[in-house]
Amino acid sequence: MEIDLVSGALGAEVKGIDLKDSSVANWDIINNLLLEHKALFFRDQDITSEEHINLAKHFGPLERHVYVKGRENYPEILRIIKEPDEKHQWGETWHTDVSYNPKPTKVIILRSLKIPPVGGDTMFSNMELAYDTLDEKIKDKIKDKKAIHSSLGAAAFVEAYKAMEGNGNLDEYSNTHPVVRTHPETGKKILYVNSMYTKKILDVDKNESEDILNHIFRHQERLDFTCRFKWTENAVAIWDNRSTLHQGLTDFFPGRGLGHERVMDRIAIEGDNPQ
Numbered sequence: 001m002e003i004d005l006v007s008g009a010l011g012a013e014v015k016g017i018d019l020k021d022s023s024v025a026n027w028d029i030i031n032n033l034l035l036e037h038k039a040l041f042f043r044d045q046d047i048t049s050e051e052h053i054n055l056a057k058h059f060g061p062l063e064r065h066v067y068v069k070g071r072e073n074y075p076e077i078l079r080i081i082k083e084p085d086e087k088h089q090w091g092e093t094w095h096t097d098v099s100y101n102p103k104p105t106k107v108i109i110l111r112s113l114k115i116p117p118v119g120g121d122t123m124f125s126n127m128e129l130a131y132d133t134l135d136e137k138i139k140d141k142i143k144d145k146k147a148i149h150s151s152l153g154a155a156a157f158v159e160a161y162k163a164m165e166g167n168g169n170l171d172e173y174s175n176t177h178p179v180v181r182t183h184p185e186t187g188k189k190i191l192y193v194n195s196m197y198t199k200k201i202l203d204v205d206k207n208e209s210e211d212i213l214n215h216i217f218r219h220q221e222r223l224d225f226t227c228r229f230k231w232t233e234n235a236v237a238i239w240d241n242r243s244t245l246h247q248g249l250t251d252f253f254p255g256r257g258l259g260h261e262r263v264m265d266r267i268a269i270e271g272d273n274p275q
Helices: 024-037 049-057 127-132 136-142 206-220
Strands: 002-005 012-015 039-042 078-082 107-114 122-126 146-150 174-178 180-182 189-191 198-201 226-229 236-240 244-248 262-269
Touching: 002 024, 012 024, 024 039, 024 236, 039 226, 049 107, 049 262, 122 127, 127 189, 127 206, 136 206, 174 180, 198 206, 236 244
Parallel strands: 012 039
Antiparallel strands: 002 012, 039 236, 078 262, 107 236, 107 262, 122 226, 122 244, 146 174, 146 198, 180 189
């Protein structure tokens, strides 16, 4: 096995592991690497949908998206498609997946099927590092505080994307989570807010909440906390959704990625109640 660090902050490209191997021993190696590096990348993994699901099940119960319909024969798999003429793609703002749920996603396993020749990389940011380096005055203000996380409604996930189909659910969701959560496996402190879904810090007046959150959002996006993965076909990314933010870049322009389809299969594993 060979491990190449993707940046100084997080992320590792792993060679010599076959994701078709669904044994507990193989998963144990992957999980230990994930806890260390937070985002793992594997290339040339021509796995089937069944093998994708078998790998994911080791991490826990599989999650279905609250708004978007899964694949017909594999409802646990969400197929994310950017049509050739679409400039935008899913998840183009820094976020933690479904933090508006009472039990936000634990781990994401994303598999590439079709990739433009350029554009559409995914970036990740280390929220343990973001907390560790946060100004002490801000740490004092957010200590033991909780924040409201709210969904954007079904339209945000399907209306702007031609190939994404809603599942009929039109409800909106809000839940409160600690602004700083503790990782249930490593015990590390994590800065657990994101600009897409976090709306307000509780027990703080509106203006102060906005000021604190805007400061944190800018801090979270520091480039020295990030890594960037350039996709190739049959690549797989596995990331810890509890301790990272991510975003899909929408750098598709004429002659530079626009005009090409981007197709990914996503499986999410249900998490716990953040503490």
